[in-house]
Every structure is written in structure tokens, then in C-alpha cells.
Amino acid sequence: MTETFVSYSLIAVYSAMAIYTLAFVLFAIDLARRSAESSDAAVAKTAGLATGAAGSSAVLAASGDAAGATTLTVSDSGSPRSPKYLRLAMSMTVLAWVLHVGAVVFRGVAANRVPWANMFEFTLTATALIVGVFLIVQFWQDLRFLGSFITGFSLLALGVGTSSFYVDVVPLPPSLQSVWLVIHVFVASLSTGFFALAAALSIVQLLQARREAGKALKLRFLDTLPPSERLETLAYRLTVVGFVMWTFTLIAGAVWAERAWGRYWGWDTKEVWTFIIWTIFAGYIHARATRGWRGSRSAWLAIVGFAAIIFNFTIVNLFFKGLHAYSGL
């Protein structure tokens, strides 16, 4: 029975990867479209609503299927062309994510426990959470332009996870048999989702700031994205949510460490890196209130913080000696 569910899980994750690839390509095409469009941006801006209205009536007149055409035009008010690649990319991401979540669930059913007890499972679940956060955040803000980053990142992580980190389902060692495995690891993975989006926003923010400073950049799609200050605000808000979760992860980890190892803090390598990451993001939050650090410098901190998370998950897990030796490899 276990093996059946394990294979369902793998089929689901491979299918999800295939569709993520499609979504990634579509997101990339959308960025290219934005670049092309930004060339006529000046025209579109001056013509403004008139062009939009004219465009939609033209579509209405030309197309026999009037209803379909109108919904397309209406849904993208103001823009002369509908971002159909973007919408398609988002649909693909949602589809891939559903399969991805299915893979996580099947893995959990197969193992009869939470599916995040070794590195393969962390990768599987954390990427599902990263994409999940990306999708849910869309209800709050239109951050679809980060799609290529998020799908690309998840695809890479899943690729490494399935090829290099894969282990069979084995029972939990006594040290992992704790309710804190459910809480501590889940919140840690979830905060990774927020930090990933914030890091992506910060990268775009840096590019945008360069463009605004008058540096010649070939990335013309930046014209269609929010100004750097807006990107910074969005990155900050996501980071803050991630930071609260990370603080909780740290404390929950300490509580668990006290139960399992007899001390709540012992400067184990993983504890050290969790602390380092916490400090970097604490620095990021303070940087925004410090003259001379707002803007690009604090953006770098957000990126360094996310890089430290990836380092903590990969290099520290695999090559550093410590008590968190649960990679299963």
C-alpha cells in the first residue's frame, strides 16, 4: 500500500514539474511581451482610455464571439492588449500546484505521518508552500510578474530534490516523534515562502532602482512594473510576515530542543544558522528605519537573508556536523 502511494506521489510531482516548466516558459514570454509593449508605452499612455475603448469596440465589431472578447478586454482594463500568456501561465501554475500538493499529500499518506521528515520531503513540501504563498498573495497584490522567478526556483529545487535528495519512506526515528515536528518545520517552510517572494521583489527593486537612476538596462519589461519604492514596500510587508514566522520557528525549535536534547539552546550548527538568518532579517527591518540604508542597501539584506536560508537548507544540512542530521542521505 505504501509503495502505491509513494508512486502516486512521484507521478504527481513529475507531472507538476512538467507543467511548472510550461508555466515558467509562459511567464518568460510574458516578460518578453512586456518588453515589446513598453516600447509603445508612451503612445499607449498618451492615448490612454481612448485607445482602450477603441480597441475593445474594434474587437467587438470584428469578432463573432462577442461575449468572450468583451470579458477579455474588460478583465484587463486600461491595457491595450490582454496578457493572455500571463493568464495562461497562472492557470498552468495553479494546475501544477494542485498536482504538487497532491504529491505532498500522497507522500504523507504513504508515510503515515507529516511529509517533511527528510530532505526530499522538506524540498517537496517547502516548494509547495512557496508556490502556495505566491498564489495566495495574488489576492492581495498583483505579483504575477514574479511568476518566472517562483516557478523557476521551485522547478530547480524539485529537480535537485527528486534526483539528489530522494529517499524511501522510512519510519521516524524517536527523536523526530514529536508534535513539534509538525509545527516547527511547517512554520519554518511557510516563512521560506514569504522570504522567497520578498527576495524576488527585492531583486526587481534593485533592477528598477538602477533603471530609475538613469542606468541603461536592456530589461525593458521593467517599464511595466511598479516603481522601486512600491516594490520595496511590498517586499517589506512580505518579509515582516516571514520574520514573525521565523521568530516563532526559532522559539518553537528551542522548545523542542529542550524536550529532545535537554537544552533549549546549544549553538548546534542549524541553531546557529537559524539565528544568523533571524539577525539578518532583523537587520533588514531596522535598515528601513536607518538613514542611508533604505532602498537598495536594505534590498541586498533581504536577498542575502534568503541566500542564507538556502545555504542553511542545503549546505548546512548536508555538510555541517550537527544534531539536525535528518537529511536521510
Next chain:
Amino acid sequence: MDAPETQGKVQQPKLGFVGYARFFWRQLTSMRTALFLLLLLAVAAVPGSLVPQVSSDPNGVIAYRNNYPDTAAVLDFFQVFTTYTSVWFSSIYLLLFISLIGCVLPRTKHHFDALRARPPKTPARLSRLQGFTTETTDADVATTIQSAQRLLRSQRYRTELYGDSVSAERGYLRETGNLVFHAALVGVLVAVGIGGGFGYTGQRVVVEGYAFSNSLASYDSFNPGRFFSDEALEPYSIALDSFEPVYEQVIREAIGQAIDFTAYVTTTIRGEESQSAQIKVNEPLALGGTSVYLLGNGYAPVLTVRDADDAVVWSQPTACLPFDANLGSTCIIKIPDGLDQEIGMLGFLYPTTGTLSSGALASVYPDLIAPTLTLEVYAGDLGLDNGQSTNAYALNTDSLEQIAGRTSDVETLKLTPGDTVDLPNNLGSVELTSIPRFVSLDVHHDPSQLPVLVFSILVVAGLVTSLFVPRRRMWVSAAVDSSGRTRIEYAALARGDDPNLEAAVSEFAEKHSQQLTTKVGS
């Protein structure tokens, strides 16, 4: 040479001691310095994760010293093996905390003042502020302002009337949360520093059927805190009745993997009745103000050694150190008295014996299914009489001669439970009487735990309120317009990050004008 230099110097005012002290204090408590120290702390924590630490990996440190003695000397100079208690790491975090306190104290005073102050005067031009909204109503100016004030109060704003306008402020909790967060961080540090000093940790190996008491003499190793005194040890004893591991037997990839460890114990606090209890990994036993953790286990074979006249000279369990996942273990037995010669034995225990292709024995499963104990026997001087302390888990063979084993005429002794074999040189015999299990228990008393937990909860609570409670000012002003109706203006000002400010103003304006309409209509 000197003259032009003195002339070119800018004449600075002399600061004096107090002046310099104030200058450094200002520098230290500035946000820029705090941020620098914070990031420096992150960087300073890195080396401790690259090099083994005495606190978390003492054996790693010993191995490192042996392998790279030159590098180790340099690392020792910079206290890298004890990074987190080193002078440089400590000075960074202490400076950071001083900076933090220096920043938080004046802010606390300022916040107290703000809590008692009236909301500020309504700005002359609300249209310049965020979320500026206007409405017109048939209600008169006084009614309009009164109902605005009432509505603001119901939304937990503090309000103040200024002419035909109301000024309101809310979200003082944001700053309170911020201050609580920082104060709680100081609390964590102080609790760890002081509370930890009163604690102690002790390690003890207990074999099935044996007991140990919570006293200094009975611990194998003991680490007292700075302020520890012997009276801190609660008088109790713990007897290990049995230890029951469960190993995976079905899933092929995981056969032999431990899935459960349970130690069944009987505890006795002096003057009270004995009680049965169990200790598991992740489920420590709370006893007499201490927590007792199950951190390791293995086998402790009981050997009975008899002399040439068949008189028992030794009969006790020896805890063997496991060296692999299937509990293949090394046993060291030292018998200084009773036989004609001092005897040392180096044993290998295989709980479930298998044979490798090389012919060597190995353990293939951690449970006790087909155990074998092999013994290499040494005779000579054990080095126990010269007063120096020796490691019970190592056998120094410098002054010993192998009398049974690979390099002697007699083959390595091989025993299964119940077997008795003769010792060489007509010394007597050795019997493998039984193979009970042992557990290694850690006893911790840490008075800092509870305060650290409480402060940690305050850290999270303070953080959440300081980041998510919006602090904002809102103004409502009313005036009669040219058509004789009342024109109401609404606007707000964010203090700190406030994503929903504009929505809050328009929502308020809508609610307020609705209230006015119903009032006028009725």
C-alpha cells in the same frame, strides 16, 4: 615642520571627559551603530558553525586538535572553539544590548509622554494628507463633528476637539509592542545569564536492575552553573527496571532502524513513596525540579571472572560504547585485583552476529538475537595505582602484554551468553553471565527555562503588535459650504508602515456619512 600643521588644523571645541562620554554614547545608541552591530553579530556567529565547538561537539574539537595542531593553535588564540562565549562575540552582543537599552529607555519615556498627550491640532489643509475624502450632509456642523468623535471613539481612537474639527489618534499599542519586544530580548539575555548560573547538568549511565541517586558522587560527569551549590541537588533516586527498544522489522529499507525507546523506571523522592514512570526520547521525566532525559542506550554485558580456585573475583555489568547503528559495541573491562596478574580486556559485542565476506564478525541488527562477545585479554600493569585518573572507556596497552588475541598464541576468546572459557596462563575463567541493557540519562536543572520561555512569548507578542497594529492619526473637519449644506473633510496620517490607511479613511467616511443620513432622515 610642526608649525604649518598646527596652523592648518581646524580649531575644534574641547569636549572634555563628559563631552567625549556623551559623544560615544550618542554614537553607540544611534540606529546606524545598532544596525552595524546586529549585522556584525550575524557574521561573527558564522565561524562557530564551521569549526567544532567545545559546548556542542567536544569530541570534534579533540579530533580537530589532533588533525590540525597548527591551525588549532591559531583558532585557540581567537577562542574559535568557544565562539559563543569568546571575548569578541560577547563584546559584540553586549555592545548591541547596551545600544538597544540606550535606544529603548528614552523611547519609553517619550512614549509615556505621548500616552498622556492630546492628539495634535488639526492641520489647516487636510487635502494634502493621505486618504483625503469629502462628503456633504444636511446635518449641521456641530452634530457632524460630535457624531464623528463618537464614531472615532468607538473605533478606539483617542479624540480631541479643535474648533469645528476632531483630531484623533490610535495605535499607541504599536510603540508599546515595539518596546516590549526589545525589553523582552534583554529579559531573555538576563534570564539566560543569571538563571543558567544556578542550574546544573549531570550525566549517568544506568544498567537495567540498577539505580542511581541524585548526588554529586554518583554522576559520571557533572557541569555545575556558576552559582551552583550542593544543596541544589534534590535527594531522589531512579532505578532502571527495564529498557525496551522497538526496531523496524517490516520495511526493508529501514530494517533495524529504531522506532521507539522506552525506559521504565522507579523513582523515589526521599521521604515519599516510590513511583513507576517512563522516560522516552522527546518525553523527559520531571522529577524534583529536574528534567531527566533519555539520550543514549546500549548493552552492558555482565562478566563473571573466577580465579584459578573458582572463586568469583569480579561480577558486574560493563557498559559498552556502540560504534555503529546495529549497536556493535566496544567493551573495556579492567580487573586490577583478585587474579595473579592485573587483567585488561578489550571486548567487541555483536548483538546479532553476522560474518562479513572478509571473515570478520559484525552486528547486522541492533536487537539481542544472536549475541557474541569477543575478548582480547591483556596482562600487566593497568596503570590504575599511580593516582592518575584514567578513561574507563579506553585501555592503555603500553604496559600490557596481550595474552589472548590476534598477536598472541591464544586466540581471541569468543563467548555467547552462558558460556565460560578459561583465561590463558591458568589465571582462571571468564563467564558471559547475561547481557542487560543500559541507558545514559541526562539530568538537567535549569531555572532559566521558565523566564526565558515567558520572555520569548513576550518577544513574539511584542513583535506582532509592533508590526501589525497600525498607528495612525485621523482628522474630520466640517464647514458650511456655499450651498448651505455641511461639507465634511476626512484625512489621515500614517505613523509607520500602514498599508490600509486610505481604505480606513474611506471606510470611516462612508460609515460616518451614513450615520448622519439616517439621523437626519429619522
